[in-house]
Amino acid sequence: xxxxxxxxxxxxxxxxxxxxxxxxxxxxxxxxxxxxxxxxxxxxxxxxxxxxxxxxxxxxxxxxxxxxxx
Numbered sequence: 001x002x003x004x005x006x007x008x009x010x011x012x013x014x015x016x017x018x019x020x021x022x023x024x025x026x027x028x029x030x031x032x033x034x035x036x037x038x039x040x041x042x043x044x045x046x047x048x049x050x051x052x053x054x055x056x057x058x059x060x061x062x063x064x065x066x067x068x069x070x
Contacts, residue, residue, distance in 0.1 A: 001038075002051050002066060002068055005051075009064045011053055011064075012061075012062055013061045013062060014062050015062075016034060016055065016062075019034070019053060019062060020034075023036060027050070031057075032054060032057050033052055033055060034053050035051060037049075037050060038050065038051045038068065040068070049068050051066055051067070051068055052066070052069060053066055054067070
């Protein structure tokens, strides 16, 4: 899912409200970014990461790329 969002830039240029309507309430929130909990899976492990979406402070629209951090 995250790779598709990044590759196709599906969130780029959207407002926080538009993204929340698509993905639901974010798990983390700050002035210029929101983040959702996601699970990363390897052959042996599952760990929780965050899909982070950063917003341009002037236009308040999402920038690309979507980032994943642990």
